[in-house]
Amino acid sequence: MKRSLLTALLVFHALAAFCQQTSNPMKTPLDRKVDSLVRAAYARGECVGLMIGVIDGDKTYTYAYGETAIGDNTLPGTSTVFQIGSVTKTFTGILLAAQISSGQVKADDPISKYVPDTVSLKWYDNQPITLAMLSNHTSAIPRWEPIMTYPGFSVAQPYRHFGEAQLFHFLNHYQPAYKPGVKYAYSNLGAGLLGELLARNARTSYKDLLFRQIFRPLGMNNTWLTESPQVPAQMAQGYNARRNPEQPWVMSAVSGAGGIQSTLHDMLLFARANIRPGKGALGAAIRLSHRETFRDASARMGLGWHIVEGPGHTVLFHNGQTGGYHSHLSIETAGQKAVVILSNLAADNKIGWPLQGYLMLRGGEGK
Numbered sequence: 001m002k003r004s005l006l007t008a009l010l011v012f013h014a015l016a017a018f019c020q021q022t023s024n025p026m027k028t029p030l031d032r033k034v035d036s037l038v039r040a041a042y043a044r045g046e047c048v049g050l051m052i053g054v055i056d057g058d059k060t061y062t063y064a065y066g067e068t069a070i071g072d073n074t075l076p077g078t079s080t081v082f083q084i085g086s087v088t089k090t091f092t093g094i095l096l097a098a099q100i101s102s103g104q105v106k107a108d109d110p111i112s113k114y115v116p117d118t119v120s121l122k123w124y125d126n127q128p129i130t131l132a133m134l135s136n137h138t139s140a141i142p143r144w145e146p147i148m149t150y151p152g153f154s155v156a157q158p159y160r161h162f163g164e165a166q167l168f169h170f171l172n173h174y175q176p177a178y179k180p181g182v183k184y185a186y187s188n189l190g191a192g193l194l195g196e197l198l199a200r201n202a203r204t205s206y207k208d209l210l211f212r213q214i215f216r217p218l219g220m221n222n223t224w225l226t227e228s229p230q231v232p233a234q235m236a237q238g239y240n241a242r243r244n245p246e247q248p249w250v251m252s253a254v255s256g257a258g259g260i261q262s263t264l265h266d267m268l269l270f271a272r273a274n275i276r277p278g279k280g281a282l283g284a285a286i287r288l289s290h291r292e293t294f295r296d297a298s299a300r301m302g303l304g305w306h307i308v309e310g311p312g313h314t315v316l317f318h319n320g321q322t323g324g325y326h327s328h329l330s331i332e333t334a335g336q337k338a339v340v341i342l343s344n345l346a347a348d349n350k351i352g353w354p355l356q357g358y359l360m361l362r363g364g365e366g367k
Contacts, residue, residue: 021065021066021067021073021075022035022038022063022064022065022066022075023062023063023064023065023075024038024063024064024065029362030054030056030061030358031063033355033358034052034054034063034351034355037350037351037354037355038050038052038063038065038349038351040350041349041350041351042065042066044350045347046345046347046348046349046350047065047066047343047345047347047349048066048067048069048070048236048239048243048343048344048345049064049065049066049067049068049069049075049076049080049236049343049344049345050063050064050065050066050076050341050342050343050349050351051063051064051065051076051077051078051080051082051263051264051340051341051342051343052064052065052264052339052340052341052351052355053078053264053267053268053271053338053339053340053341054337054338054339054340054355054359055268055271055272055275055336055337055338055339056336056337056359057336057337058336060268060272062078062264062268064076064077064078068080068236068237068344069236069237069344070237070239070243076236076344077264078263078264078265079222079234079263079265080234080235080236080263080264080342081222081232081234081235081236081261081262081263082235082236082238082261082262082263082325082327082342082343082344083226083238083248083249083258083260083261083320083322083324083325083327084258084260084261084262084267084320084325084327084329084342085258085319085320085321085322085325085326085327086188086191086257086258086318086319086320086321087260087267087318087319087320087327087329088255088256088257088258088259088260088320089135089191089256089257089258089304089318090289090304090305090316090318090329091210091214091260091270091304092135092191092194092195092198092256092257092304093135093289093302093303093304093305094213094214094282094285094286094289094303094304095195095198095209095210095213095214095256095285096131096132096135096194096198096289096303096304097284097285097286097288097289097303098213098281098282098284098285099198099201099202100285100288101281101284101285101288102281104201104202105131105198105201106131107130107131107132107293107303108130108131108132109130109131110128110129110130111128111129111130111131111134111193111197112128114131114197114200114201115168115171115197116168118168118172119168119171119172120172121171121174122174122175122176123176124140124175124176124177124178124179124180125179127179127180127181128180129141129176129180130180130181131194131197132293132294132303133180133181133190134187134190134191134193134194134197135191135194135293135301135303135304136184136293136294136301136302136303136304137184137185137186137187137190137191137294137299137301138180138181138182138183138184138185138294138301139180139187139190140176140177140178140179140180140183140185141174141176141187141189141190141193142187142189143185143186143187143188143189144158144159144187144188144189144254146170146174146189147159147162147166147170147189147254150162150166156246156247156323157229157247157249157250158249159249159250159251159252159254159258160229160249160250160251160252161252162252162253162254163252163253164196164253166253167192167193167196167253167254170189171193181294183296184294184296184298184299184301188254188257188258189254189257190257191254191256191257191258191304192251192253192254192255192256192257192258193254193256194256195254195255195256195257196253196254196256198256206225206255206256206259207224207225207227207255210225210260211224213282213285214270214282217280217282218266218269218270218273218282219266219269220262220266220269220270221266222234222262222263222265222266223260223261223262223263223266223267224260224261225251225255225259225260225261226248226249226250226251226255226259226260226261227250228248228250229247229248229249229250230247230248231247231248235248235261236325236344237324237344238322238323238324238325238344238345238346239324239344239345239346240323240324240345240346241345241346241347243345245324246322246323246324246346247323247324248261248322248323248324248325249322249323258320258322262342263342264340264342267329267340267342268338268340270329271329271331271338271340272338273286274286274290274316274331274333274338275331275333275336275338276336288303289302289303289304289305290302290305290307290316290333291303292307302316304318305317305318306318308330310360313332313334313335313360314332314333314334315330315331315332315356315360316330316331316332316333317329317330317331319348319352321346321348322346323346324344324345324346325342325343325344325345325346326341326343326345326346326347326348326349327340327341327342327343328340328341328351328352328353329341329352330352330353330356332356332359332360335359335360337356337359337360338356339352339355339356339359341355
């Protein structure tokens with residue numbers, strides 16, 4: 001009994017000390033809901049530093065918790081940089097939608113139209129892999145396992161060695177195991193390939209395509225591709241699940257699958273652009289990326305977006321994780337509600353979906 005009491009007291013004091021390291025004003029029901037979810041995540045050891053953004057109609061709320069690096073006592077801010085991992089795929093989906101909308105490509109174009117002449121593709125049952133299949137994870141291309149077989153692979157940087165030469169070498173030797181277009185099977189390799197093909201078609205790099213078509217128009221001035229494993233001053237130090245420091249992942253030729261790093265400020269701009277896409281070319285591309293392109297028993301997909309349905313609600317969703325970071329983005333366009341979470345610990349903190357559900361079912365702030 002004494003040991004249990006001592007343990008409980010230690011946990012209480014640890015949480016009390018933690019709660020001083022936050023920007024949460026604890027004034028509204030939303031503030032208290034966020035805090036209760038974050039307290040639970042820290043108690044489970046699933047956080048180091050957190051930035052949380054909530055959009056509820058015309059209002060935006062931001063919350064900071066924890067530290068940018070263990071022991072530095074520095075609260076992250078809206079301009080602190082985190083890797084967003086696979087949330088990048090939603091950006092790549094919008095780039096595909098932009099080229100579809102402008103007539104540069106068709107969703108059902110076979111990828112053979114956009115690979116180098118030196119690449120000879122093999123099909124299963126004469127069914128080509130299309131651009132849309134790369135975006136909605138029905139291409140039959142493996143998740144990422146072939147990347148491990150190329151020289152230079154390391155657990156610390158699993159994608160850095162995999163450049164354009166390796167990507168097209170893989171395609172030259174890839175034999176599909178089943179017919180594409182009929183089964184959802186998540187593929188970083190497929191989404192990364194899509195980013196490269198779209199860039200080739202636009203005669204530019206994936207990095208410049210993102211900047212020209214999404215980052216600059218939305219004013220995402222502190223968002224870019226990770227091109228170095230070094231942690232710059234404005235970036236939160238990443239940690240793996242054992243709380244050991246990790247470098248930012250360099251995704252090389254598969255950057256379209258997970259190479260973006262960003263801030264809460266910029267990701268809230270992106271979330272709001274998806275809630276209210278606008279009338280221009282980018283708005284048209286965003287709306288097209290939201291349309292369903294595939295559905296089976298395991299998934300419903302747009303272009304890069306997972307579409308999640310519940311009673312009376314439809315949510316666009318993606319999360320992401322690299323060696324030292326975790327991210328969550330969920331958007332209910334009809335209700336104009338969104339949740340963005342950026343973390344510098346590679347673990348699902350289980351905050352995003354409960355918070356999104358709270359916004360939708362309780363009506364958001366003040367209720």
